[in-house]
Amino acid sequence: MEEIVIFWFRRDLRLHDNVGLYHAIQSGKKVLPLFIFDTAILSQFPVKDDKRVQYFYQALEQLNAELNTLNSQMCFFCDTVLQVFEKLTTTYSIQAVYTNEDYEPLTRQRDATVQHFLAEKNIGFYAYKDQxxxxxxxxxxxxxxxxxxxxxxxxxxxxxxxxxxxQAWEIPLQESYFVGKTQHNMPSLADLGYTADSTWQYEPPVxxxxxxxxxxxxxxxxxxxxxxxxxxxxxxxxxxxxxxxxxxxxxxxxxxxxxxxxxxxxxxxxxYPHSARLCFKKEYEKIAWRNDESEFEKWCKGETGYPLVDAGMRELNETGYMHNRVRMVVASFLVKHLLIDWRWGEAYFAQKLNDYDLALNVGNWQWAAGCGCDAAPYFRIFNPTEQQKKFDKEGHYIKRWIPLEQELPYCEPMVDHKLARERALRAFKQALK
Structure with a gap:
């Protein structure tokens, strides 16, 4: 049986300028391209028309089409990672597994487990800096x-x-670099339990x-x-x-x-992996959050009565995207005006944002709450009305997402800014005594 190497695609869905793939090809062995629809990760995407799943699925289709021109294809599995490698090691003579590093706490644990499993079979595991x-x-x-x-x-x-x-890590791609086509074909979105959103289509980045x-x-x-x-x-x-x-x-x-x-x-x-779920500045864990579920629901739906906040939330709910300036305003409003734990907002963004990234989302939410590293002082509280005057003076963005705002107030503000600001300052000061 011919000895091969595997390149395991993860957060690097491209053939060009891919560090781990470059090193896999440089090994001199034929490369088996691998993608795992990890059931542990897919369970975190419960919405059946999740645009993120559609995005990476369609990116994989394009990547697989490129491999087809080289008389190869991606080897697809839908299973837990360890079970996949157990199957692969009984099917192929694997000299090494190449991949690119991932830095989140759970993915680091996953990679350590895979590396240990492969080491017991005298198979190398090489991860490279790429992202x-x-x-x-x-x-x-x-x-x-x-x-x-x-x-x-x-x-x-x-x-x-x-x-x-x-500098780009480029190597001219040749048919001879890759293992030929396998029987591990790409499952359909339906096979994975998802449906495509016909109003939204993957577009290659430009x-x-x-x-x-x-x-x-x-x-x-x-x-x-x-x-x-x-x-x-x-x-x-x-x-x-x-x-x-x-x-x-x-x-x-x-x-x-x-x-x-x-x-x-x-x-x-x-x-500081604890910061994924705990305040970076641990003294902020003492804050007495109000955590009113009905108020949180209004924030989620974009029904706070503050147009810039509501436009942002409606944009997020409909498109999976929110403008960065507006993200700061809506985060500040939830944490400071409503005194709702930043983790509630972080979790909601995790469900909705197409570009969700754990490190960035946690970092930015803790910045807004004042409890992170390099955080804005807790007494810096965005005034959503003033932010609207400054960054959407003519109301074009707001009218795009709240059409009624053109003619009349669509709902009363759920909290007075001045009173909410004073309440937040009291709560933060009390916690940080």
Whole structure:
């Protein structure tokens, strides 16, 4: 039986500029491309027309079509990861498994389990840095402890960056590199228990240079729709982070700063995995949240009476996307105006956001709540009305999602801003005594 290597696709759904795949091909062995519809992960996507499942499914269809031109195909399984590798090791003579690193707490545990299983069979497991420019342990303070504040981290990130860091890992793809077609065909969406949303279609990521070049001036105005919309592509790896950073270096430094924030929050979650579910600043666990379920439901539905908040929530519910400026406003409103635990909002975003990423979502929610690393002071409370005047002065964004707002107030504000602000300040001060 011919000895092969496996390349296990995860958050890197592309053949080009893929570090782990590059090294798998360089091994000199034929590569079996593998994707696992991990039943443990799919259970986290209970909505049957979830756009994220549709996105990575259709990205996989495109990836598989590319492999077909090389007389190969993706080897698909729908099972738990360990059971898949048990089957593969009895079917093939595997010399090694190649993949790219994943940094979330549960995925790190999963990889450690797989590595241990393979080691017992004398099969190598090699994981490479691909979804970040710098992994968490590459940028440390002089005393070798992690950064907890963005600004010095970003300064070191920029000072350490070289042209080599954004160089694409390209290798000319040839039919001879891959194992031929197998019997492990792609299951349908229906087989996986999902249905396609006919109003929404996967589109390969592209750099709109006009949007990127004008990002600094336009990014805070939701009516302009002037952000890159590349979050989901970065999340699932249909575009490489090296390509994004290389483009940002040419076109816009503000967008580069946003990409650095992504790496900062990824590093924070890596070094402080407790922050996935607990406040980074543990004293904030003492806050006496009100956690009113009826008020939370109004926030979820976009029925708070604050137009910018409600427009954002309705956009999220309908499209799976929300403009970043509006995300900050709706998060601040939930935590500060309603005194509802940030974890409720984080969990709701986890269900709804197409570009959901654990590290970024947790990091940003804790920033809004004031309980994270490098957090805004707890007494910084967004005034949604003033935010609306500043960033949607003509009401174009609001009218897109709340048509009645053109003619009359659609509902009364559920809480007075001044009273809510004072209540929040009292609650935070009491907890932090």
């Amino acid at each position: 970040v420019i710098f992994r968490a342990d590459e940028l440390l303070k002089s005393d070798q402890t992690p950064y907890k504040v963005y600004t010095p981290y970003a300064k070191l990130w920029r000072n350490t960056l070289t042209q080599q860091h954004v 750099f709109d240079r006009s949007i990127i070049q004008n990002y600094t001036a336009n990014r805070d105005y939701p009516a302009l729709d002037a952000t890159t919309h590349l979050g989901i592509a970065i999340r699932f790896g249909t575009v490489s982070i090296r390509a994004c950073v290389a483009q940002a270096l040419v076109d816009n430094d503000t967008w580069l700063s946003q990409l650095i924030w992504r790496e900062f929050f990824t590093a924070i979650l890596y070094h």
